[in-house]
Amino acid sequence: MLLDLAVPWVDLAGIVVFAASGALVAARKGMDPVGFILIACVTAFGGGTVRDLLLGRTPVFWLRAPELIALAAVTAIVTFFIAERIASRERPLLWADAAGMALYAVLGAEIALLAGAQPWAAVLLGVVTATFGGILRDVICNEVPLILRREIYATAALAGAGLFVILRLEGVWREPAFAAGVAAAFGLRAWGLVSGWSLPAYRQPKGDGI
């Protein structure tokens, strides 16, 4: 019951946290308020836009939803005024990005399923939805993409989207499947952030010529 009420709000929550993560990168770059709004929108809507383009769902969703744009813009402006009081923008950025990634991985997979994609394709589109907003944010802002860091990132999105799709195929109700997927993605990413744990990464051989 509580979850049932909560779920319609999660895509708004995803927009807020990803817009905030975009605005925090804009703060690192010393951009003006319009720049904050632009980068916040690219981050919040980039992943879903790529997903919709790949599926052929056009015009893309946010062109018919001014309230979503307004939400991202307000988040960007609020961040503009409060970011100054935060001693470091590095940690809040990582956590806002982690929350957005987890929510979007599951939401993206669900939207792809509803659009008729096969289960494996829905999982991939969940990963695309979760990662491309952040990739676009970092590429446009000339930052090293978060996805290149050693901590678990795409792996967490894959786990969350995969768990959600498997549970749904097994007949689990939407809300518990949703909660489980988001928890798996966020938990894995959070674990990586806190512990520095990661999958075994490629080891550079000694005396590497590159």
Added chain:
Amino acid sequence: MLLDLAVPWVDLAGIVVFAASGALVAARKGMDPVGFILIACVTAFGGGTVRDLLLGRTPVFWLRAPELIALAAVTAIVTFFIAERIASRERPLLWADAAGMALYAVLGAEIALLAGAQPWAAVLLGVVTATFGGILRDVICNEVPLILRREIYATAALAGAGLFVILRLEGVWREPAFAAGVAAAFGLRAWGLVSGWSLPAYRQPKGDGI
């Protein structure tokens, strides 16, 4: 009357100035003529292509307009030969980019209106049309995107596209609305370039840990 004759030519003018701005970045990178043409086309057609993809207008416009591709290619080749005589490519690049941005902001908003987008969405798509060609140029060429500079940029595109859409909704004829929008966008950007004036940007707190 004069304006009436002039307007059909402005999208060609936008292609020429944006293609030239792309070719000037190619010159900074020491690319070969084919590279000049590629970057000129990405810059001149990138913003409109993203706009059309978001709206679902495919195949995109330039796939049916060889004359536009030819215009961008000729501009790139001419720039290849004359760029050498220009002492610095920095200033001409900034001014060509400013002219392209102003023209595309208004043209993009108009095309979105004609495609049935709501007014607020048309303004956003004008900003997308004006900025994404330059963003793609700078990202592919490993340059710091112009949009990240402190001078007014996205703000100018927003002002031009917004003024055009408002005037059109108020019943103003196309040509004066077009001229007013382009003048607003270019004037604001030119003012920023000349005076260094900008919106109040985010101030890094002292002792910032990032």
Added chain:
Amino acid sequence: MLLDLAVPWVDLAGIVVFAASGALVAARKGMDPVGFILIACVTAFGGGTVRDLLLGRTPVFWLRAPELIALAAVTAIVTFFIAERIASRERPLLWADAAGMALYAVLGAEIALLAGAQPWAAVLLGVVTATFGGILRDVICNEVPLILRREIYATAALAGAGLFVILRLEGVWREPAFAAGVAAAFGLRAWGLVSGWSLPAYRQPKGDGI
């Protein structure tokens, strides 16, 4: 007869070499296996995805072809384990990328022709198919795009796609036209890699202020 049997396999070959080139960049960045798979897929499917989006062919091809995704993923994982034994990843990367570029230039042009694009547009879409996977790989991984290097790159893709389209319009059978186009593109790029030969590039004037 031999060629006739060989041709259906070339798009699989293109996926393998481009996926390997993506995985080799992931190795340079010390990414984990999921990162290897992600960058391999972006490289192998990025160019064709952009081509299909421009043409309006959605859902894009790989959303209905799990076997292609699996092929790229397996290639990425194999590369993860064998890259360590290779003294330098620089040269194999350049050659794998060259082979992928040549195959995709011709395949992309053919798919565009079959989709009803005009000949000149098909040549351009061949260049887009051949170059955008590598551009996306390099931009996401924060590398200097290969296309910016002084050796021939886009020029080779243009030559291969152009030769294929001309031969097909002249009535040459698919297989010899295909082989000629791939040979032209690969040969030109290989010549550039081996000899350092390139088109005359833009010469920076002395005392250049930039």
